[in-house]
Amino acid sequence: MNAISRRQFIKRAAALTAASYVGMKLPFFLADAQGQDADTWTRGTCRLCGVGCRLELGLRNGKPVALRGVSDSRTNLGYLCMKGMLFHKIMEHPDRLTKPLYREKKSDDFREISWEEALDIAAQKFVDVKTEYGSDACAYYGSGQAQTEETYFFQKVMRAGLQTNNVEGNPRLCMASAVGGYLTSFGADEPIGGYSDIEQCYYFFIIGSNMAEAHPVIWRRVMRRKLDNPDTVKVVNADPRISATSRIADLHLQFDPGTDLALLNAMAHVIIEEDLVDHDFLRDYCVFKKGGDTIDFDQFAKDVAEYTPEKAAEICGGSMNPDDIRKTARWFANSKGTMSMWCMGINQRKRGVWANNLIHNLHLLTGQLCKPGADSFSLTGQPNACGGVREGGGLCHILPGHRPVAKDPLRKDVERLWGVPEGRIPPKPGYHTMAMFSAVNDRKIRAIWINCTSPAQSLPNLTPYRDGMAQDEVFVVVTDVFATKTTEVANLVLPTAFHFEKTGVYGCTERRSQITPKAKDAPGEAMPEVWMIREWARRMGEKLNDPVFAKVIEPFEGLEPDFDLPKAIWDEYTQKLTKGRDNDLRGATYDVLLQMPDGVQWPAPTEKFALTGGAVKKFVRGKDPLVEEHGEGDAPYVFYGPAHADKKLYVWFRPHALPGEVPDDEYPMYLSTGRIIDHWHTTSMTGRIPELLRANPYSFVEINPKDAERMGIKPNDMIEITTRRGKVTMPARVMEGPLEGTVFAYWHDMAESRMINKVVNDVFDPGSQEPEFKIGACRIRPVSGPRDLDPVVTQL
Amino acid sequence: MLTALIPLVALALASCAQGTGSGVATVEETVEVAAQASRVDVPADHPSLSEQEQLIACADCHRDTTPDVYDSWYASTHGIGNVKCYQCHGTYEDMKVAPAVSNCATCHADMITKQADAPACWTCHPAHTFDPHAE
Numbered sequence: 001m002n003a004i005s006r007r008q009f010i011k012r013a014a015a016l017t018a019a020s021y022v023g024m025k026l027p028f029f030l031a032d033a034q035g036q037d038a039d040t041w042t043r044g045t046c047r048l049c050g051v052g053c054r055l056e057l058g059l060r061n062g063k064p065v066a067l068r069g070v071s072d073s074r075t076n077l078g079y080l081c082m083k084g085m086l087f088h089k090i091m092e093h094p095d096r097l098t099k100p101l102y103r104e105k106k107s108d109d110f111r112e113i114s115w116e117e118a119l120d121i122a123a124q125k126f127v128d129v130k131t132e133y134g135s136d137a138c139a140y141y142g143s144g145q146a147q148t149e150e151t152y153f154f155q156k157v158m159r160a161g162l163q164t165n166n167v168e169g170n171p172r173l174c175m176a177s178a179v180g181g182y183l184t185s186f187g188a189d190e191p192i193g194g195y196s197d198i199e200q201c202y203y204f205f206i207i208g209s210n211m212a213e214a215h216p217v218i219w220r221r222v223m224r225r226k227l228d229n230p231d232t233v234k235v236v237n238a239d240p241r242i243s244a245t246s247r248i249a250d251l252h253l254q255f256d257p258g259t260d261l262a263l264l265n266a267m268a269h270v271i272i273e274e275d276l277v278d279h280d281f282l283r284d285y286c287v288f289k290k291g292g293d294t295i296d297f298d299q300f301a302k303d304v305a306e307y308t309p310e311k312a313a314e315i316c317g318g319s320m321n322p323d324d325i326r327k328t329a330r331w332f333a334n335s336k337g338t339m340s341m342w343c344m345g346i347n348q349r350k351r352g353v354w355a356n357n358l359i360h361n362l363h364l365l366t367g368q369l370c371k372p373g374a375d376s377f378s379l380t381g382q383p384n385a386c387g388g389v390r391e392g393g394g395l396c397h398i399l400p401g402h403r404p405v406a407k408d409p410l411r412k413d414v415e416r417l418w419g420v421p422e423g424r425i426p427p428k429p430g431y432h433t434m435a436m437f438s439a440v441n442d443r444k445i446r447a448i449w450i451n452c453t454s455p456a457q458s459l460p461n462l463t464p465y466r467d468g469m470a471q472d473e474v475f476v477v478v479t480d481v482f483a484t485k486t487t488e489v490a491n492l493v494l495p496t497a498f499h500f501e502k503t504g505v506y507g508c509t510e511r512r513s514q515i516t517p518k519a520k521d522a523p524g525e526a527m528p529e530v531w532m533i534r535e536w537a538r539r540m541g542e543k544l545n546d547p548v549f550a551k552v553i554e555p556f557e558g559l560e561p562d563f564d565l566p567k568a569i570w571d572e573y574t575q576k577l578t579k580g581r582d583n584d585l586r587g588a589t590y591d592v593l594l595q596m597p598d599g600v601q602w603p604a605p606t607e608k609f610a611l612t613g614g615a616v617k618k619f620v621r622g623k624d625p626l627v628e629e630h631g632e633g634d635a636p637y638v639f640y641g642p643a644h645a646d647k648k649l650y651v652w653f654r655p656h657a658l659p660g661e662v663p664d665d666e667y668p669m670y671l672s673t674g675r676i677i678d679h680w681h682t683t684s685m686t687g688r689i690p691e692l693l694r695a696n697p698y699s700f701v702e703i704n705p706k707d708a709e710r711m712g713i714k715p716n717d718m719i720e721i722t723t724r725r726g727k728v729t730m731p732a733r734v735m736e737g738p739l740e741g742t743v744f745a746y747w748h749d750m751a752e753s754r755m756i757n758k759v760v761n762d763v764f765d766p767g768s769q770e771p772e773f774k775i776g777a778c779r780i781r782p783v784s785g786p787r788d789l790d791p792v793v794t795q796l
Numbered sequence: 797m798l799t800a801l802i803p804l805v806a807l808a809l810a811s812c813a814q815g816t817g818s819g820v821a822t823v824e825e826t827v828e829v830a831a832q833a834s835r836v837d838v839p840a841d842h843p844s845l846s847e848q849e850q851l852i853a854c855a856d857c858h859r860d861t862t863p864d865v866y867d868s869w870y871a872s873t874h875g876i877g878n879v880k881c882y883q884c885h886g887t888y889e890d891m892k893v894a895p896a897v898s899n900c901a902t903c904h905a906d907m908i909t910k911q912a913d914a915p916a917c918w919t920c921h922p923a924h925t926f927d928p929h930a931e
Contacts (some may be wrong), residue, residue, distance in 0.1 A: 072906075227876075228917060695882065
């Protein structure tokens with residue numbers, strides 16, 4: 001420490017220094033975790049974002065000591081981020097939940113109980129609620145981190161056993177708008193291409209994503225592509241905020257939050273005005289839509305002509321040059337392969353589906369689709385939002401295999417495949433996430449099983465929903481590996497096996513399913529969820545004297561829970577439920593998945609094809625085996641997606657629309673929220689890894705230097721953020737990140753005073769029902785200079 | 797800081813050369829020798845830190861205290877790719893000035909296996925720039 005004294009050192013970090021250290025456990029695993037110490041390695045998948053990095057868990061004498069990347073994996077090519085290289089440290093953490101816990105009232109202390117008692121209680125409570133209040137008073141709320149076998153089995157019991165479609169999950173909070181966009185534009189959910197396009201791409205259009213932090217290993221591939229080809233590969237980052245992702249950008253387009261609909265329409269206008277259109281692609285594969293009508297190209301051109309670059313730049317807040325809009329549109333159209341990449345900045349919006357549609361429009365107008373290096377590529381937030389929840393039937397309106405609940409033939413198809421009576425699954429979709437927790441507030445839902453997620457921290461406008469969950473009239477079961485803010489409102493807490501302590505499949509962003517086999521026993525009495533579901537369902541059937549429950553679990557009875565049980569569930573799902581569907585996974589058997597370094601991309605109807613890795617591109621003849629089934633003639637592309645019977649791609653006119661809140665006199669600034677590389681979601685896991693916690697121990701708010709100067713805010717000052725929903729206080733970082741007039745706060749913090757979701761708007765997209773986490777109006781004020789702070793990780 | 801690193805790197809190289817031999821080594825064999833040689837305690841001139849002070853990211857201070865190292869890292873593929881200090885050097889209690897090759901193996905296992913006879917990674921890929929052709 002030569003250039004700075006210790007005194008200066010401490011002063012610099014004043015906001016982070018504190019005398020007290022209340023309620024914090026920091027168990028250290030000193031001098032461990034080096035690869036050379038492991039005696040066995042088990043190959044699996046990381047669970048701490050949606051990339052799907054393949055890695056190996058190293059055990060020494062049965063204890064987890066290291067993680068390392070799998071070099072021959074086509075997802076990560078061996079690379080890992082800090083989360084992927086360190087999560088082994090939480091597997092034997094002393095905070096792990098190891099025994100079932102119960103309390104009759106939420107004001108009581110938990111007491112340890114046996115599994116027998118726990119399962120009896122869970123079954124009896126759901127039976128009581130179903131009997132007294134009806135099936136729709138029961139609910140399941142799951143996760144994009146649950147394995148596919150778990151999501152599939154839970155929703156089977158809920159729909160065919162308890163007879164409710166109240167099946168939801170946290171992907172509603174992050175990816176529902178992407179689903180809506182893909183279905184309405186392409187007629188089929190999930191991207192057409194995959195990561196392999198990155199190395200063939202010449203123009204990356206990144207919008208609404210700080211992928212450098214949220215998807216770090218995919219970012220590494222984009223970075224390498226750009227650094228290796230600095231003159232021939234272009235990168236545009238379009239975002240209200242300058243972020244780490246901007247570092248390789250040739251051009252950064254900054255706009256006021258929520259105004260990018262105008263930007264995207266202006267790009268479409270430039271493409272048409274300068275005749276950069278791929279007319280053959282449009283003629284052969286596309287139709288134009290506006291509202292409920294089909295329109296022609298001329299009408300579409302006329303509609304988007306309203307969005308001149310000059311007008312769009314003005315709508316966007318005046319921070320971008322109209323000529324830059326023209327430039328980025330030309331790059332988009334003229335490159336040898338264009339990839340758009342986006343995530344929450346596009347999805348967590350009141351008009352998230354429209355924003356997705358407008359990105360897809362650019363690819364359809366220019367034919368930047370299906371060819372190498374070209375794709376409209378939605379980045380997924382969680383490791384199994386695609387595989388488990390979107391494909392496995394984990395949302396209230398969809399059954400497994402991309403079947404809408406409301407479609408009678410498809411629902412009856414599922415009943416037949418499950419061997420349950422026709423009419424057993426109700427035809428009406430259940431509550432979507434925000435409606436589900438509103439129904440909890442209103443006590444319309446009286447029993448809810450929350451698996452592998454923490455809505456008591458992750459919902460927007462959090463306080464009323466948390467109050468709802470805390471009511472004694474609502475029985476709450478939580479299955480998790482650690483205490484969370486949601487176990488605080490639970491009656492029954494069931495300890496689960498971490499992945500690598502059980503066997504299951506994750507399906508990542510690029511339609512790729514990858515298995516993680518069990519490597520070690522779970523600590524204490526923690527058990528795999530699939531075992532809990534079976535035991536719970538059997539008990540409910542006995543208590544209700546309803547033989548259909550027994551039918552639901554019949555294929556899984558008598559199987560040991562670590563491998564045979566999840567394998568039987570996976571077999572039922574893939575062999576029966578995906579047969580004949582666009583996500584045909586019949587070839588991706590456990591046997592195949594265990595052979596592959598990196599899993600299988602669907603569709604993969606046979607094991608022989610799956611062993612090649614599956615379909616690199618959907619809808620492309622010669623690459624997608626389903627094209628021959630669906631396509632007549634020899635067209636190179638057949639868009640057979642289940643939502644568009646005409647096999648066409650739709651170019652949608654979507655007008656600019658305001659977000660749910662815009663700044664006004666009372667709340668004069670935009671508030672946006674997001675993620676940081678070192679942490680995952682609520683920090684219940686990453687907050688227990690010392691290196692990751694220390695890297696970012698608290699939420700903070702980024703403030704533009706001009707705003708800071710105007711308000712007299714200095715770095716590390718404590719800032720009160722007030723919205724119509726409440727107020728929180730956190731330290732300031734003054735930086736050229738957000739635009740002037742916008743503040744950006746992180747949500748990785750369990751401290752009550754800093755939980756930003758308390759003040760985030762819960763207005764949601766009318767199409768996707770995804771809330772607008774990304775945009776709200778706020779006012780801020782400094783309340784003090786740097787202050788002592790405690791990192792917080794919830795304990796029981 | 798850079799001057800202090802030199803003997804440590806040399807020590808690691810010497811041990812590595814002795815241990816790997818000829819032929820193809822497994823990652824485990826390769827990293828074991830290097831790791832034994834390269835693990836170093838927290839340097840004596842680093843101030844002791846309280847638990848609260850340990851909650852400050854390394855780079856927050858090293859931006860000023862070791863600007864050359866910081867700037868090299870920031871401009872490198874590790875900097876752009878957000879590979880942070882603690883991923884190679886550990887955290888406060890187990891900090892290593894010269895990382896173990898096993899740290900590199902977390903992401904670069906294939907190269908370490910292919911280059912079994914090579915000296916430690918940073919001989920040719922200098923620490924913090926990682927560019928073998930850089931000055």
